[in-house]
Amino acid sequence: MSSTTKVNDLQTSYPLIDADPTASRVLSYMRPSDYALWAAGTAAAPGAIYAMELADPTKLGRAGLRPTLRLATFLGFAGGFLLAYQTSSLRFWGWKENAIEVERDQKELSALAKAGKPVYGESDLPEYVQGVAHRNSMWSQLKFGALPWFNLVNHKHHGVDVSKYSSDE
Numbered sequence: 001m002s003s004t005t006k007v008n009d010l011q012t013s014y015p016l017i018d019a020d021p022t023a024s025r026v027l028s029y030m031r032p033s034d035y036a037l038w039a040a041g042t043a044a045a046p047g048a049i050y051a052m053e054l055a056d057p058t059k060l061g062r063a064g065l066r067p068t069l070r071l072a073t074f075l076g077f078a079g080g081f082l083l084a085y086q087t088s089s090l091r092f093w094g095w096k097e098n099a100i101e102v103e104r105d106q107k108e109l110s111a112l113a114k115a116g117k118p119v120y121g122e123s124d125l126p127e128y129v130q131g132v133a134h135r136n137s138m139w140s141q142l143k144f145g146a147l148p149w150f151n152l153v154n155h156k157h158h159g160v161d162v163s164k165y166s167s168d169e
Contacts, residue, residue: 010159012094017105019159020138021092022121023150026085029092029101034084041080046072082144089141106165113165120162121154130155 010016018025049072053065060068091098109119123130130153137151 014091014094014096014098015102016094016159017092017098017101019093020134020151020155020157021089022154023085023152026088026092026150029104030084030088031100034088037087038077038080038084041083042073042077045076045079048072082148085150086141086144109162109165113162118154118156119165120156120158123154125153125155129153131157 010019021029046069049068050065053060058064087096090096091101112119125133133151133153134155134157137149137153138157140147140149140151143149
């Protein structure tokens with residue numbers, strides 16, 4: 001039984017870049033539209049609370065409403081971040097248009113391969129622990145509603161043939 005998730009049979013509309021990208025890669029590949037989505041989520045939550053207060057006042061006044069708006073802003077910030085992170089991950093998986101990311105990935109990882117470095121980074125963790133980290137984080141961006149979980153471990157389980165980075169194109 002293999003310790004990796006088989007993604008070779010997965011059919012997507014766009015090319016698969018990485019089936020289990022690390023959090024640092026997902027964040028560094030975010031587009032301006034992802035940041036706009038994050039900002040919109042941050043603003044939407046307190047905006048909704050304020051709009052509901054205008055529609056049906058609670059008679060708390062400005063001082064009483066302040067803690068509620070602060071909490072709503074924090075929750076909007078967290079929710080907006082998770083939504084932006086998920087959107088960036090969907091491009092890695094090939095579920096959304098990803099031409100910019102494909103080009104950047106090819107350039108960055110080809111440079112690492114030519115330098116003789118491992119394309120997905122090095123890890124001091126034992127192989128078994130890397131496999132456990134992979135199995136726990138694979139597709140975790142789809143489960144953010146239940147438990148926000150991020151891949152923080154470099155491992156070799158990414159569902160991509162790394163030989164494509166060694167070829168001279």
